Amino acid sequence: MHEQDQMTPNERLQAFMKGEKMDRILAMPILVSISHRVSGMTHREKRASALKQAQSQIDCYQRYGNDMMIIEYGLHGIGTALGSEMNDPEDSLPAIVNHVLHNLQDIDQLDFNKTKKENDPWFARTLEACEICQEKMGQEVPTGVLITGPFTAVSSIFPTEHLLRATRKDPASIHRLLRLCTDALKDIYKEYIERGIIILMCDPIASGTLLKKSQYVDFVKPYATELMNYIHQLGGMCCYHICGNTTSIVMEMVDTGPDMLSIDNLVDLEYVKEQVGKRLPILGNVPPVDVLMLGSRSDIFESVKTCILKGKDSPMGYIIASGCDITQNVPVENIDHMMEAVRKYGRYPIDEGLLNEPATNH
Amino acid sequence: MNIMVKSKEELLQQLSDCVFEMDDENAADVAKDYIAAGYEALDGVLKGLVDGMNRAGQMYEEEEYFVTDLLVCSDAMYNGLDVLREHLPQETAEGAVNYKCVIGVVEGDTHDIGKNLVRIMLETAGFEMYDLGRDVPLQSFVEKAKDVDAQLICLSTLMTTTMPGMKEVVDILVKEGIRDKVKVMIGGGPLSQAYCNQINADGYAVNATGAVTVAKQLVGMA
Numbered sequence: 077m078h079e080q081d082q083m084t085p086n087e088r089l090q091a092f093m094k095g096e097k098m099d100r101i102l103a104m105p106i107l108v109s110i111s112h113r114v115s116g117m118t119h120r121e122k123r124a125s126a127l128k129q130a131q132s133q134i135d136c137y138q139r140y141g142n143d144m145m146i147i148e149y150g151l152h153g154i155g156t157a158l159g160s161e162m163n164d165p166e167d168s169l170p171a172i173v174n175h176v177l178h179n180l181q182d183i184d185q186l187d188f189n190k191t192k193k194e195n196d197p198w199f200a201r202t203l204e205a206c207e208i209c210q211e212k213m214g215q216e217v218p219t220g221v222l223i224t225g226p227f228t229a230v231s232s233i234f235p236t237e238h239l240l241r242a243t244r245k246d247p248a249s250i251h252r253l254l255r256l257c258t259d260a261l262k263d264i265y266k267e268y269i270e271r272g273i274i275i276l277m278c279d280p281i282a283s284g285t286l287l288k289k290s291q292y293v294d295f296v297k298p299y300a301t302e303l304m305n306y307i308h309q310l311g312g313m314c315c316y317h318i319c320g321n322t323t324s325i326v327m328e329m330v331d332t333g334p335d336m337l338s339i340d341n342l343v344d345l346e347y348v349k350e351q352v353g354k355r356l357p358i359l360g361n362v363p364p365v366d367v368l369m370l371g372s373r374s375d376i377f378e379s380v381k382t383c384i385l386k387g388k389d390s391p392m393g394y395i396i397a398s399g400c401d402i403t404q405n406v407p408v409e410n411i412d413h414m415m416e417a418v419r420k421y422g423r424y425p426i427d428e429g430l431l432n433e434p435a436t437n438h
Numbered sequence: 439m440n441i442m443v444k445s446k447e448e449l450l451q452q453l454s455d456c457v458f459e460m461d462d463e464n465a466a467d468v469a470k471d472y473i474a475a476g477y478e479a480l481d482g483v484l485k486g487l488v489d490g491m492n493r494a495g496q497m498y499e500e501e502e503y504f505v506t507d508l509l510v511c512s513d514a515m516y517n518g519l520d521v522l523r524e525h526l527p528q529e530t531a532e533g534a535v536n537y538k539c540v541i542g543v544v545e546g547d548t549h550d551i552g553k554n555l556v557r558i559m560l561e562t563a564g565f566e567m568y569d570l571g572r573d574v575p576l577q578s579f580v581e582k583a584k585d586v587d588a589q590l591i592c593l594s595t596l597m598t599t600t601m602p603g604m605k606e607v608v609d610i611l612v613k614e615g616i617r618d619k620v621k622v623m624i625g626g627g628p629l630s631q632a633y634c635n636q637i638n639a640d641g642y643a644v645n646a647t648g649a650v651t652v653a654k655q656l657v658g659m660a
Contacts, residue, residue: 288507403599405601
């Protein structure tokens with residue numbers, strides 16, 4: 077447990093769920109793409125080994141005392157299992173260079189058995205990383221998995237630009253792909269849930285920056301809803317995140333039934349609180365680039381303070397988080413600053429006077 | 439046989455509507471009718487297809503159209519353009535300035551939807567576009583700009599890991615002594631005006647239609 081905290085993240089999360097007293101506000105900065113930096117390894121080293129994936133998360137937790145460790149199944153897992161080719165950068169997140177599906181006529185040639193843990197070494201490795209996290213730290217801190225939602229899963233198989241066009245030109249084929257991906261994701265989520273892992277469902281390609289609301293309702297919502305139901309049937313828990321501006325779909329997202337909603341920094345926390353704060357806890361939304369990567373220590377304090385001011389009275393609870401994943405270009409000390417600010421402004425009982433002062437003199 | 443020839447205005451309106459209404463399957467046929475009727479190809483492009491794309495851009499600005507809509511509109515525009523292109527006058531008018539722009543996604547990043555939309559909208563606005571694609575080596579932007587004598591380089595990225603590449607392009611331009619000859623515009627998910635200032639780029643745009651406004655300002659296009 078972090079020396080300045082009085083509760084472990086498990087105790088804090090339990091108290092949060094039951095509406096009991098906590099020492100401070102929950103803080104879940106999304107420390108995924110930065111974690112190898114905290115451990116002093118390259119991205120390639122991290123992704124090659126279950127032990128190192130787990131170790132980088134444990135190192136983050138031991139340094140920052142953040143309230144969730146996060147293993148990365150990622151956004152491309154289904155595509156790569158099926159045969160999409162990735163690049164292999166030494167020290168950066170890999171990207172898809174050639175999608176497995178170029179023609180919607182060829183959907184039948186995809187073999188979704190390849191996405192099962194027996195057949196997909198990446199999936200198996202992340203499960204092992206989760207097991208290590210649980211074994212070493214499970215009594216103290218929860219572990220989540222950052223994993224694709226249905227629409228982004230399709231984009232890992234079929235190029236996004238073609239996918240967008242096909243929502244208009246050939247919606248039936250896109251629904252077929254979504255059906256197949258949703259079924260595959262159920263089996264994948266199940267393995268994590270059986271290991272006590274929280275599902276962090278991320279669906280960036282379903283962003284309001286790319287899709288209009290009617291496309292979200294037609295092509296994403298039914299499948300996301302089905303997945304949420306399935307997660308709950310298994311006794312699991314889901315935090316739902318879509319990148320970019322989701323202002324127009326925030327109600328629809330909550331209608332799918334997640335346990336928590338995580339919002340990007342492009343969305344106003346106050347607006348989301350008013351719209352859906354009565355229905356579920358909200359996570360958000362310290363800007364990962366403009367504040368955490370490019371900002372000063374006092375910018376970070378100011379941003380944390382503003383988030384707490386806006387979020388603290390959200391009816392079902394508020395968890396401070398970054399608006400999106402924190403990348404490896406963020407100085408690791410800036411997360412120290414963020415957590416220090418959380419412990420200053422987010423300590424219970426909340427000091428309203430402190431929150432209304434300017435965050436100077438740091 | 440139907441010998442009724444549609445008026446030029448009518449066909450221009452149809453070309454514009456094919457683009458604006460995302461009728462990519464009929465744009466080429468309308469363009470063929472337009473040429474067969476003996477009307478000027480250049481007008482067909484500017485007052486027909488481009489007009490439709492501009493209307494689509496306006497709707498995008500107003501958040502009535504989204505990315506998918508713009509993509510399908512542009513498919514219609516290019517289908518029509520494929521027909522009209524060979525009928526365009528070969529020589530440009532005396533004294534006309536060609537605004538040339540090199541565009542691409544910086545090295546290390548393969549996300550190119552945003553870049554493609556900006557290319558489409560700049561092309562619509564009258565820029566001669568040189569699209570280097572995605573994951574483009576930084577030096578290539580400068581080489582291409584020198585080769586074609588471009589006034590503008592547009593750099594795009596969605597990833598924070600590749601943002602520093604944009605600064606490097608600016609630095610290469612300085613090193614080669616041509617920084618004052620080429621403007622640099624940047625765009626992409628994680629970027630901001632603050633980052634643009636920080637790396638001494640000339641302009642930042644938040645989306646594809648904003649990019650047109652900024653690009654025109656940067657090169658002094660009326």
